[in-house]
Amino acid sequence: MALRYQSQQAFRSALVLEYLLCRQCGHEVTKADDLLRVTSVKSIGQRNATILGQKGVLIQRFENPQGRKFEVITTKNVDILNAGEVF
Numbered sequence: 394m395a396l397r398y399q400s401q402q403a404f405r406s407a408l409v410l411e412y413l414l415c416r417q418c419g420h421e422v423t424k425a426d427d428l429l430r431v432t433s434v435k436s437i438g439q440r441n442a443t444i445l446g447q448k449g450v451l452i453q454r455f456e457n458p459q460g461r462k463f464e465v466i467t468t469k470n471v472d473i474l475n476a477g478e479v480f
């Protein structure tokens with residue numbers, strides 16, 4: 394039985410799961426379908442980006458007590474281990 398898709402994108406999405414990979418070891422951390430928009434009142438900035446083919450992914454900027462700024466995305470599921478080191 395042949396499946397028909399409305400577009401190339403739909404065909405691609407049906408066949409390919411896109412993963413966010415660890416930069417150091419290549420481990421699959423989370424997948425595109427699990428990205429979520431969860432806002433925080435503590436963020437000092439927000440922007441949207443296309444990540445893993447998902448448009449409008451919310452990226453929030455935070456600042457820790459030492460003044461270091463970092464960005465965060467949110468996801469439903471993640472497969473990580475605690476590295477035991479705080480930066």
Ligand SMILES: [Zn+2]
Pocket residue numbers: 415416417418419420
């Ligand atoms: Zn890793």
